[in-house]
Amino acid sequence: MIDHILSILIFFPALAAMLGFIIHKDSIRAYGVAVATIEFALSLWLWFAFDSNASGMQFMEQLPLVPAFGINYILGVDGISLFIIILASFFTMIGIASLTDTKNEKNMIVTLLFLQMTMAGVFSALDAIVFYVFWELSLVPMLYIIGAWGGPLRIYASVKFFLYTFAGSLVMLVGMLFMAYLYYQATGAWSFSILEWYRLILPESFQLWLFVAFFIGFAIKVPMFPFHTWLPYAHGQAPTIGSVILAAILLKMGTYAFIRFSLPMFPDASVFFMFPIAVLAIIMVIYTAMVAYAQEDIKQVVAYSSVSHMGIIILGTFALNVEGISGSIFLMIGHGLVSGALFLLVGVIYDRRHTKMMSEFGGLAHVMPRYATIFGLMLMASVGLPLTVNFVGEFLSLLGFYKQSHILTLLAGTAIIVGAIYMLAAYKKMFFGTVTNEKNANLKDVNRRELLALIPLSIITIWLGIYPKPVLDPINNSVESIVQLMHDKSTTSEAKSRIPNLVKNVETAKTSEQGAH
Amino acid sequence: MEIGLNHYLVLSTLLFAIGLIGVMRRKNLLLLFFATEILLNSVNIAFAAISHYYGDLTGQLFVFFVIAIAASEVAVGLGLLIVWHKRHGNIDLDNMSTMRG
């Protein structure tokens, strides 16, 4: 069974979702929680069985789909994707468990289970076409969640979300087809296998074009400035659970794909585009942080803060060294946890007051002390305080990029200032002061069901901040192999110098030996 | 001056142009059929002339095909036209817009 664990992870929730249609609607919640818990347990088992010391792909599966064109159903995980898969199943579980106040609960749970299928698929696919299929499929459940359970502008928001990301991924598809064609020309055989694409060394001019094609697809998904405007609408209109999954997992698809596709396949282009992308990332960080500061709606603050943090992730990714990339992957997990938790927290207050405007609140610390405490913890994690999960990722990402550019890192580092400004301002507006609004005077503090989701998130946030080693080690091993691959593949001297050579010590030893002779 | 292949082709082109303009300008369905016939026949002339020029009978064979198809087309078309006229009392093209998008 462990040999097919990835297929099981993908198709078990899908099958369960099918069955979900025939379950009576009174018991659908228990059913959903059970399925999601099993799924989560399976993903934990995957971690347990995972060999942390190996850097390559594990639990690989292969089935031919269209052999004539080299399209195969290939799955596998390494340290990079492992934790995002676990995170996805974790959020699906606590998301379903903490669903509150939802009409048409049955359809929601079925949709969430389908979404879980696509998420597991995206992060474990090792064939470009399979990846693309899951990538696009993930749009569909999200479209439903926003369009069916969203706020007053839900149709506009969901259509915008769908069309925008879809348009981007079409460009990416063209890139994939072209890549496969190049592979065919080089080797005489068609292949869409990502691992085989890794071995293809492309001339720089082709790399640049392909990089751009992939970049557009990924950048919209991340979303990078200036492609980010679908996100505030999607978050603003989506129900709590939709925002949670969107921020925690779906956005990570973009950054994950950068590491899975762009870096190892186009190392020279990555170096070529490093500075333009870093500049975009810095604009993303500072600009969206300022926009977040101007917001009047707490959910929009969190939404824009997501974009801001994704900027640091991008920066870490394009540091192109082990520290930076490991940091960005770790920050993906950290940001997933923290922004997911923040959206859950916003959902808590929305359920009680049916408004998200900060001006409606004030002095909530008096009436909801436990809520204020958890919010404060997540706020501090979001701001990147040491000993919370985000700090590790942010620190490593910035540390990594510092190797490439001092001044850009200094600019990006202002994230810790502007981040503190909007978060503290929002917290002050909502929680400090006296209770001025009558409606807030008798609000109930967080209840058991909400704590069920928030307590584990708080614990993990601190645990991974203090002891990130179990997660960081496997990431580090996989990243080292990718960085080495990039160094070996790169053709320009610029890229050779920017991407560190990890086996340098061995080589220098060799050359000195030769010198001795 | 001897009448050569070019003369036939020029005649064919002229007829085709006349037919094309007819197709575009005429609003009466019956006249439209006439224009279509002119179009088809202009092509027929070209076919026949080129067939003769190369001494290959295939072209003339095609002409027969075209004539046969044109005849059947006119037959069906006229039938439809009569039905339309019975229903609407006119055969004006501009009134036939039930398929507006």
Add this chain to the structure above:
Amino acid sequence: MELYLYLALFSPLAGSLFAGLFGASPRTKIAGLVPSLLLFVSFVSSTILLVYILSGGAKVHVEMMTWMATGDLYIPFGFVVDQVSVTMMMVVSLVSTVVHFYSIGYMDHDKGFNRFFSYLSAFVFSMMILVMSDNFAGLFIGWEGVGLCSWLLIGFWYHKESATWAANEAFIMNRIADLGMLIGIFLIYWNTGSLQYDQAFAAMNGLDKEVLTWMGIFLFIGAMGKSAQFPLHTWLADAMEGPTPVSALIHAATMVTAGVYLVVRANPLYDLIPHVGLFIASLGAFVALFAASMALVNRDMKRIIAYSTLSQLGYMFVAAGLGAYWVALFHLMAHAFFKALLFLGAGNVMHAMHDELDPFKMGGLRKVMKGTFVMMTLASVALAGIYPFAGFFSKDLILEVGFVEHHYIIYTVLLFTAGLTAFYSFRLVALIFHGEERYKLFGIHPHEAYKFMLVAMSPLLLLAIIAGSFKMTYFEMVTAVLPATEYHVHSAITYWIMTIGTQLFVILAIAFAYKKYANNKVKVPDGTSKMENRLCYKVLSNQYYIPYIYEEYLAKPYKELSTLFWKQIDMKVVDATVDGIAGIIYSSGEKTRVMQSGNLSTMLKWMVAGTIGLLSLAVVFGLAARYSGEIKTILSGLGV
């Protein structure tokens, strides 16, 4: 010894968690008592470690576990107790133990009692990490941790707008400096390959001067934020919104001195870059004078003490910048004792006066608050630097350092500031305890604080008096790790002239303050007196208009720019472009649907147009195929 190290470090955390358990429940004494006792444990452990180190023991170094490890980076949770950190540990654990016991009385009636102790112990834990860490990343944990606790404690009374505002201001300003610190850490890592103190400092000797300068500058920017040096100083005065024990512990004795500690700790780096050191010293001297001048006219008891803290921090930076690290650390220690005492005394006064802060509304309190009166007076004497109190030994030493190192401008500034210090300290004492009992006008009935609060303060009093006598023991201890330069004025006559002159100058300043403020003519100022309308008074009482400038020219434009970015750029440019593209596609569909009119003749026309279009395309491609060779040469010429 490792056991004591862990005890010293983790008992505050245990206390914090214990009090945190009672966070939501009503006020209970035990939530205050247990953390205080645990802190006492921490204090005892620190003392044992001190004795161990004093008796010549090797430094205690433990590596608890790995924190971050990726690529070449390896950061453990490592702790070290050497001569420098044990000094800091003593200061931190002693002052915080006193403050904890004192707070049991001070916060007696507050409904956030339990929460207060949880935060306060968490602060001590962070501070312990800060001083005990054996690497820069661990230092940064403590650095941010004390920032967080400072935020929590300044904004402790979160219903007050001013308190939460001050808390946010403090946090954000510290963050600005923390960025500098972070960049400094990055520089150290990429240039030395390690963040461990010993390895990093060892590798620095071989580095380029320019890189070292940048390291020194960025680390010092971090120190500037925590130690509230100009221009990042405004938060310290506003931080007085927090409860007074917090001001005593965090904003006088421990956290604000973290910047000095950093410079002292990084002494191998600053020794290599004396020009940065000189800058630090100059800034320190400037801040000493600058802050003292603001303290002269202020009418808020706690703010006056805060400015005095700021001024004394300037002194410490002068010493550290000039390479006299042990002097800086010594003044840090002495200052912690008498300044915490001063604050706690101010807390007693505040309690007695029902949270009134304006010393002009007090007067004559010595009759009802004997204990507090004695303590605050002695603390002020120590602050002023009168022999044989603690301040004399440490502060005069800094003056001597300036003199011996031939920085006469700095020396003069510091000497002048010493006079100002004496003046404003005794202005405060005179206004509070002497003269007419002006508080009667406001219908207040002051009373002395609980006995045990005074008892809790007494160790500080004792130390403020006798700390100077430890000088030689201390010197011998810390110079094992710090550069052991002794500062002696060469000629004995100059030395005596300087010392006695300084003492006389200070005593004159005190006498002047008493003469002006300890009489019955002092009135509560109402804004009409001639002095209050002078320009320099206005400038000083408005803190040189710096907070105003920050508010008007930084905070407000930032807010406006943010709104502009959101409303104008994000909504009207970025998003509108996206919507515009979608709109173009939509409207082009809307326009072209006319083609599909269902009218046969129009459709025929389109058909003809299409035929012509396709025919011409065929012609073009035919030509292109025919001349493909020529086209290729042209294209390759263009570089496609």
